[in-house]
Structures are given as C-alpha cells and as structure tokens.
Amino acid sequence: QQPVQSPQAVILREGEDAVINCSSSKALYSVHWYRQKHGEAPVFLMILLKGGEQKGHDKISASFNEKKQQSSLYLTASQLSYSGTYFCGTSTSNTGKLIFGQGTTLQVKP
Amino acid sequence: GAVVSQHPSRVICKSGTSVKIECRSLDFQATTMFWYRQFPKQSLMLMATSNEGSKATYEQGVEKDKFLINHASLTLSTLTVTSAHPEDSSFYICSVAGGGTDTQYFGPGTRLTVL
Numbered sequence: 416q417q418p419v420q421s422p423q424a425v426i427l428r429e430g431e432d433a434v435i436n437c438s439s440s441k442a443l444y445s446v447h448w449y450r451q452k453h454g455e456a457p458v459f460l461m462i463l464l465k466g467g468e469q470k471g472h473d474k475i476s477a478s479f480n481e482k483k484q485q486s487s488l489y490l491t492a493s494q495l496s497y498s499g500t501y502f503c504g505t506s507t508s509n510t511g512k513l514i515f516g517q518g519t520t521l522q523v524k525p
Numbered sequence: 526g527a528v529v530s531q532h533p534s535r536v537i538c539k540s541g542t543s544v545k546i547e548c549r550s551l552d553f554q555a556t557t558m559f560w561y562r563q564f565p566k567q568s569l570m571l572m573a574t575s576n577e578g579s580k581a582t583y584e585q586g587v588e589k590d591k592f593l594i595n596h597a598s599l600t601l602s603t604l605t606v607t608s609a610h611p612e613d614s615s616f617y618i619c620s621v622a623g624g625g626t627d628t629q630y631f632g633p634g635t636r637l638t639v640l
Contacts (some may be wrong), residue, residue, distance in 0.1 A: 417568070445627055456618055456631040457569065459526055464627075502568065503627070511557055512623040513629060515569045 422515035437503030446486040531632035548619030555600035
C-alpha cells in the first residue's frame with residue numbers, strides 16, 4: 416500500500432525550513448528519501464532502517480519512528496537547489512522492493 | 526553510489542511496434558534491478574523486479590507478456606514494451622540495488638512516446 420506524504424506542496428523563501436512527512440499503514444523495514452527534479456531521475460538522499468534512527472548530512476536530515484510507521488525529512492536553511500519533488504520509498508522487508516509515496520513538491524524562491 | 530545508465534534516453538515510435546530499453550550497472554554487479562514507470566506529475570510505480578538468471582517478478586496489474594524483462598547478466602537488464610500503444614507513453618526508470626546496502630540508485634530514465 417502506498418505511503419502517504421504531507422504536505423503535497425510547499426513554497427519557501429531561501430533560508431527557511433521545511434518538514435516533509437511520510438506515513439505508512441504497514442510495519443516498515445526501511446524508509447528511503449529521494450529528490451527528483453523535472454525530467455530527471457530521482458536522486459538518493461538517505462535511507463533509514465528499522466530501529467528508529469535519525470540521519471543527516473549538511474542541512475538535510477531525517478528521522479524514522481518505527482512505532483508510528485512514520486518518517487520525516489527536515490530541510491533547514493533551504494537553498495534554491497533544494498527545489499524539486501521529494502519522494503519517500505518504503506519497504507516492509509529486506510527484499511529491496513520499494514513503494515513510493517505520491518511526492519511532495521518543494522519550491523524555494525529567492 | 527552506484528552509476529546506472531539507460532539507453533535510449535528518449536524514443537518515439539509508432540503504435541504497434543516494440544521498443545527495447547537497456548539498463549546497465551556500470552560500477553558493480555547487480556543481482557537485482559527494478560523497473561518503474563512514471564506518468565507526468567505522478568509517483569514512481571514499481572512494475573517489476575528483475576533478478577539475474579531468473580524470471581522477473583511482476584507487480585499486480587502489470588502484464589508480463591507486454592513488458593518483457595530480461596536480466597541476462599549482472600550488469601544488464603532490458604525492458605521490452607511489446608506492441609506499444611499511446612497509453613504506454615511514459616517515463617521508464619530502472620534502479621539498481623545492492624553493493625551491500627538496500628539503497629536503490631536510479632538510471633537517468635527513458636522517455637517513451639508512442640504515436
């Protein structure tokens with residue numbers, strides 16, 4: 416079953432923060448976050464595994480609440496290059512098979 | 526991360542013809558590759574899991590006789606859209622999993638337009 420992302424879209428000014436959420440109705444093994452720019456393939460951001468972890472690099476971080484089957488992606492001090500559509504992909508086992516959410520479109524304005 | 530290539534990047538064909546799309550893992554051997562389809566402004570929909578040396582596993586609702594997948598080597602998987610119709614027009618993307626992690630790395634995608 417497809418995970419649900421919220422919000423569907425967000426518009427920011429450069430330097431502002433954003434949070435994108437991903438919820439599943441199933442017990443999750445891992446959550447993967449990707450960013451896709453128009454006409455291009457998704458680019459891997461990070462993976463969070465079962466066990467409730469947090470990860471981050473630079474100004475992008477994420478958390479995974481295993482009990483709630485939710486993950487959140489945090490974008491701080493956003494830059495113009497952050498614009499794009501963010502997808503979470505969830506897996507319920509270690510098969511590697513991912514089901515993607517509907518996406519969240521982020522637009523960062525100067 | 527893994528480097529994945531796809532060929533062609535763009536193809537236009539007439540209705541009724543077949544189109545083959547190649548997906549190559551350039552820097553490591555991939556036992557598993559995935560094929561996705563993405564319609565404009567929509568999410569990535571998993572079509573099938575391609576396993577080297579065995580039959581692909583198709584998702585519910587995906588016609589295996591229409592979308593033929595062959596994973597003959599650890600670096601190459603192909604998707605053939607047979608008897609393509611305009612409704613098959615889409616962005617087809619492959620991904621490679623492995624290298625010791627569950628991470629999937631995507632190819633650049635193939636834009637198929639069926640006239």
